[in-house]
Every structure is written in C-alpha cells, then in structure tokens.
Amino acid sequence: MIFLRNFIKSLLRRKRIDSSQISNTRLDRCLTTLDLSALGIGSTLGLGIYVLAGDVASRTSGPAVTISFFIAAIASVFAGLCYAEFGARVPKAGSAYVYSYVTVGEFMAFVIGWNLVLEYVIGTASVARGYSNYVDSLVNGTVQANLRYYMPIDVPGLSAYPDFLAFLITFSLTIMLVIGVKESTRFNSVFTGINLLVVLFVVIAGSFHIDFHNWNLSKDEVPENAGKGGFMPYGFSGMMSGAATCFYAFIGFDVIATTGEEAKNPQRSIPISIVLSLLFVFLAYFGISAVQTLMLPYYLQTEEITKGAPLPYVFEYVGWPVAKWIISIGALTGLSTSLLGAMFPLPRVLYSMASDGVIFRSFADINPRTKTPILATLISGIFAGAMAALFDVKELADMMSIGTLLAYTLVSISVLILRFSHEIDNIDDDINRNITVEMKPLRSKYQNSDEKFDNRSWCAKLFNTDRMKEASAQTSRISTNLVMFITTVLIIFDALLVYLEDRLVELETNSFIIILAIFIVLVFSIISLAMQPRSTKKLSFQVPWVPLIPILSMFVNFYLMFKLSTTTWIRFAIWMAIGLSIYFFYGIWHSNERSRRYEARQNSAN
Numbered sequence: 001m002i003f004l005r006n007f008i009k010s011l012l013r014r015k016r017i018d019s020s021q022i023s024n025t026r027l028d029r030c031l032t033t034l035d036l037s038a039l040g041i042g043s044t045l046g047l048g049i050y051v052l053a054g055d056v057a058s059r060t061s062g063p064a065v066t067i068s069f070f071i072a073a074i075a076s077v078f079a080g081l082c083y084a085e086f087g088a089r090v091p092k093a094g095s096a097y098v099y100s101y102v103t104v105g106e107f108m109a110f111v112i113g114w115n116l117v118l119e120y121v122i123g124t125a126s127v128a129r130g131y132s133n134y135v136d137s138l139v140n141g142t143v144q145a146n147l148r149y150y151m152p153i154d155v156p157g158l159s160a161y162p163d164f165l166a167f168l169i170t171f172s173l174t175i176m177l178v179i180g181v182k183e184s185t186r187f188n189s190v191f192t193g194i195n196l197l198v199v200l201f202v203v204i205a206g207s208f209h210i211d212f213h214n215w216n217l218s219k220d221e222v223p224e225n226a227g228k229g230g231f232m233p234y235g236f237s238g239m240m241s242g243a244a245t246c247f248y249a250f251i252g253f254d255v256i257a258t259t260g261e262e263a264k265n266p267q268r269s270i271p272i273s274i275v276l277s278l279l280f281v282f283l284a285y286f287g288i289s290a291v292q293t294l295m296l297p298y299y300l301q302t303e304e305i306t307k308g309a310p311l312p313y314v315f316e317y318v319g320w321p322v323a324k325w326i327i328s329i330g331a332l333t334g335l336s337t338s339l340l341g342a343m344f345p346l347p348r349v350l351y352s353m354a355s356d357g358v359i360f361r362s363f364a365d366i367n368p369r370t371k372t373p374i375l376a377t378l379i380s381g382i383f384a385g386a387m388a389a390l391f392d393v394k395e396l397a398d399m400m401s402i403g404t405l406l407a408y409t410l411v412s413i414s415v416l417i418l419r420f421s422h423e424i425d426n427i428d429d430d431i432n433r434n435i436t437v438e439m440k441p442l443r444s445k446y447q448n449s450d451e452k453f454d455n456r457s458w459c460a461k462l463f464n465t466d467r468m469k470e471a472s473a474q475t476s477r478i479s480t481n482l483v484m485f486i487t488t489v490l491i492i493f494d495a496l497l498v499y500l501e502d503r504l505v506e507l508e509t510n511s512f513i514i515i516l517a518i519f520i521v522l523v524f525s526i527i528s529l530a531m532q533p534r535s536t537k538k539l540s541f542q543v544p545w546v547p548l549i550p551i552l553s554m555f556v557n558f559y560l561m562f563k564l565s566t567t568t569w570i571r572f573a574i575w576m577a578i579g580l581s582i583y584f585f586y587g588i589w590h591s592n593e594r595s596r597r598y599e600a601r602q603n604s605a606n
C-alpha cells in the first residue's frame with residue numbers, strides 16, 4: 001500500500017520554479033501580433049501544400065481532401081486555444097512539457113515531452129523527405145530512379161528505396177544546430193512571404209486550367225482501385241481518414257504559444273495570432289487542394305506517378321512546365337521554414353527533459369565551445385535522418401499526427417483539471433513566498449473543509465446545487481474524477497463512431513441507440529463538470545467556453561487518432577514503449593524533484 005501511494009506520488013510530483021526565476025524574464029517583449037502570425041505560418045505551412053494534398057487526394061479522400069483540411073483546421077483551432085491557456089499558466093517561456101511539469105505532474109509531463117520529441121524528430125524527417133522529393137524533381141527524378149533501381153527495399157511498411165538525399169539534408173541541418181546557428185525571425189518572414197506569394201500564384205494560375213468535371217467523375221471513368229469517383233470517391237470514411245493525415249499539415253503553430261512571452265501584449269496577441277495563422281494556413285491548403293484536384297483527376301496524383309512532387313506534375317500535365325520552377329522556389333522556401341520549425345525546438349526539449357533528469361542526463365551536457373547540447377542534437381538528428389531515409393512521407397506524417405494528437409489531448413485534459421482545481425492557487429502563493437509546500441502537512445490544512453464537505457448531498461456534490469463559489473480540495477477531486485470519466489467515455493464514444501461507421505451511415509437502428517445512449521451519459525457528465533466551482537486564478541489568456549472547448553478538442557483528437565491506420569498505431573506503440581521504459585527504469589529514479597524531496601525529508605528528520 002505504502003509503496004503504491006509513494007509510486008503515485010512520484011508520478012504526480014511537480015516541478016517547482018521559484019519566484020526569483022519567474023521574475024527574471026530576460027526576453028524583450030517586442031513581437032507584435034503580425035510577427036507572431038508570421039512565425040506561426042512559417043513553421044506550419046509546408047509539406048501540406050507541396051506533398052500531402054496530392055497524396056491524400058489520390059489515396060484517401062479524393063476531391064473531398066478540401067473538406068479533410070477543413071476538419072483538421074477545426075481540430076487545430078481548439079487545440080491551439082488550449083495550448084495558449086496552458087502557456088499562460090506558467091510565466092516562463094517553454095514547451096508543453098515544462099508547463100505540464102509545473103502544473104500537473106511529472107508523469108503527464110514526461111508523456112507530453114516524449115510526444116513532443118516524436119513530433120519534432122518525425123516532423124524533421126517528414127519535411128526532409130518532402131524536401132528531397134522536390135530537389136530531386138528539379139533534376140527530373142534521377143536520384144530517385146537510380147536508388148529505386150540499385151537499392152530497392154522490399155519490406156512492407158518501409159519506403160521503396162533508402163532516400164540518402166533526405167538523410168543528407170537532415171544531417172546538414174543537424175550540423176548547423178550543433179554549431180549553434182540561431183533561428184532568425186527576419187529569415188523566417190522573408191521565406192514565408194515568398195511561400196505565400198507562390199501559393200497565391202498557383203491558385204490564380206491554376207484556376208485558368210480547372211475543369212469541374214474532375215470533381216464529378218463517374219465510376220467507369222476511374223480505374224479499379226480508385227474508389228467510386230465523384231467528390232468523395234472513398235466515402236465519408238475516406239474523407240475522415242484524410243482529415244487525420246491532414247492534421248499533420250497544421251502542426252507547428254505551437255511556436256506561437258511558446259514564443260508568446262516575447263509578445264508585446266500576449267493576452268491579445270497569442271489567441272489572435274493562433275487563429276489568424278491557422279486561418280491563413282487553412283485558406284492556403286484549401287485553395288491549393290481545390291485547384292489541384294480540379295486540374296487533374298485525383299487518381300492521377302499518387303506518389304508513384306508524381307514522384308512525391310504533385311504540384312509541378314499537375315502543371316506539367318496541363319501543359320505549363322515553366323510553372324515548375326516557380327513552384328519549386330515556393331516549395332524550397334516553404335519547406336525550409338517548416339524544417340527549421342521542426343528541428344530548432346528539438347534540442348531545447350531534450351535539454352530541458354535531461355536537465356530535469358527524466359531522461360538520460362548526458363543529453364543535457366553542453367559543449368563549452370559551441371554552447372549547445374551536442375550529444376542530444378547529434379543523436380536525435382541522426383535518428384531523424386534515418387527515419388527520413390526509410391519511410392515515406394505519408395507514413396511519417398501519420399506517425400507525427402498520432403503523437404501530436406495525443407500531446408494536444410493531454411494539454412486539453414490538463415487545462416480542464418487545472419480550471420477546476422484549487423490547489424494550484426495555493427501552490428503558486430507558496431512559490432511566491434518561496435516556501436517548500438510539500439513539507440507542510442497537507443491533510444490538516446483541509447480537514448475542516450472535509451467535514452463541511454461530507455454534509456453535502458450527492459446532488460450538491462455532482463451538480464453543485466448549493467452553489468459553492470470557489471473550488472476546494474474536494475470539489476477539485478470530484479472535478480478531476482469527472483474529467484477522467486469524460487475522457488474514458490469519449491474514447492469509447494469515438495472508438496464506436498469509427499467502428500460502427502458503415503452501419504451509422506446506413507442508419508442502422510441498433511448502432512444509433514448505442515451511440516445515443518453514450519451521448520446522453522456524456523452530456524450529463526459534461527453538465528455536471530460545468531456546474532463545478534472553478535479556480536479563481538486569473539490568467540493572461542483563458543480558453544472561452546470551458547469545459548466545452550477542451551472537451552470538443554479531445555473529442556475530435558481521439559476521433560482522428562482512431563482514423564489512423566493500424567500500422568501507425570503499432571509504430572506509435574513502439575515509440576511509447578521505449579519512452580515508458582526510459583521513464584520507469586531511469587527517469588522516475590533520477591529526476592531532480594525526487595532528490596529534492598528526498599533531501600527535504602532528510603533535513604526535516606534532523
């Protein structure tokens with residue numbers, strides 16, 4: 001029993017930041033809403049346009065890829081708002097890993113951090129792979145043709161050939177990071193500007209060559225394995241799987257939440273620029289994918305045909321090969337910014353995890369000459385390069401999506417828990433007064449309210465009918481349990497929605513009843529949560545309509561996760577298994593918080 005309790009306590013221990021660290025923000029508050037938006041667009045807009053739209057159109061969504069992008073955009077806006085609130089809770093720039101370590105506890109932080117590492121490593125790998133396709137398309141696919149011919153890989157689940165070019169690109173970038181090259185906002189803005197101009201050009205130029213018949217092909221016009229033609233050749237199901245892959249295209253805007261500390265007016269700038277950049281990014285994806293599928297039948301845009309560079313191929317097809325050069329300029333600038341956006345945060349996350357001791361400490365070793373964490377950067381760079389060489393863009397994209405969807409979901413859960421909890425307020429006060437909280441006998445502090453609480457009827461407990469104004473230890477316990485319950489119900493709900501999809505589309509009664517029953521349970525538990533008293537803490541940015549928006553965000557995220565393929569889930573499970581072993585065999589024993597607690601106990605014993 002004691003062992004179990006200590007174990008759970010370790011999973012929930014929180015990182016302390018003391019007030020001296022908080023007040024000393026060395027950063028300039030100089031970024032405007034426009035700067036933040038440019039930053040967000042730069043690291044988000046990329047592969048989605050130049051590779052994914054064609055790939056998803058041909059294999060999963062058909063022309064409905066336009067709608068897939070829309071659904072993915074909605075999921076991202078919800079997630080973005082939660083992310084921004086999470087960032088606002090911790091007055092210190094950092095990643096979701098840091099935020100959750102300070103607020104929710106070590107285990108959650110580790111899982112989020114480990115998924116961020118996945119996001120950045122695979123993000124780098126996928127963009128590098130797309131980059132290589134475009135560089136190669138400038139020399140008419142010679143590199144690819146040779147590699148395919150001389151070094152075919154015939155293993156299911158791997159790419160058809162080892163893409164050494166992608167490895168080389170990743171590796172050169174790694175060296176830049178090791179040397180300590182800094183990211184530059186100016187460079188980012190210029191490249192993003194060029195990219196947007198090219199997008200505009202493609203949409204306008206392309207619209208002279210569109211044929212609406214391509215959205216309305218009949219069944220006999222399309223080949224055997226290319227669905228049933230029309231706007232949704234692979235049905236509703238295909239469109240939603242497409243949305244799960246397209247989610248990839250919107251990942252990267254989280255830089256806004258993490259750079260937000262440098263904004264002049266974070267409270268306004270952060271949410272506005274998140275929504276603004278997602279809007280721009282969505283318009284770009286929507287425009288490009290619409291034009292592209294209207295110019296060329298969707299089934300002619302598979303990776304085998306276009307060699308992984310669909311846009312130039314489409315323009316060549318309509319007899320305008322010169323456009324290829326303009327598109328390639330856009331692709332190389334756009335992919336550069338999203339490559340840097342994926343790669344730059346990586347050493348930072350690894351460094352902060354390693355210096356907290358939750359992953360191997362040697363990853364935090366800073367080389368005195370270059371002042372960068374060399375080992376962490378090299379290992380992750382080489383790993384990313386190997387992934388880029390061995391997997392196709394779509395496989396990599398799906399793997400990144402699944403990890404990021406999980407990370408975003410955990411962020412939404414944390415936002416919910418924290419909004420309904422009281423403890424955080426106290427702990428922050430304690431931090432401000434520089435007192436170590438954990439040594440205080442927490443029990444006695446809450447004993448009085450415990451008694452009062454036991455007198456509440458179950459109706460009062462569940463629906464707060466006696467109108468408690470402020471969250472207490474007990475109401476936050478109830479709220480946390482409610483959040484856990486809602487999460488479980490959502491998982492079941494989404495799993496069933498995906499599993500019963502065909503029957504639901506055919507309006508089968510039994511399936512409907514099941515779904516309806518779960519839905520009712522869900523509505524009641526959400527109402528119950530909404531009635532619970534909340535934390536009174538004021539934040540510089542708060543998600544509107546809590547608990548609805550975080551819950552909607554979780555709902556969409558789980559749904560999209562279930563729409564991803566089994567192979568993606570297997571790859572993801574392997575990644576998580578590696579991470580959890582590192583945590584349970586190393587991190588939990590070596591974390592700074594553990595030694596701090598240990599020392600505190602020793603001191604108080606003396």
Ligand SMILES: NC(=[NH2+])NCCC[C@H](N)C(=O)O
Pocket residue numbers: 043044045046047048049119120123124127248249250251252338341342
């Ligand atoms: N932070 C990242 N994971 N970056 C990878 C960004 C991928 C980006 N959404 C694209 O379409 O190119």
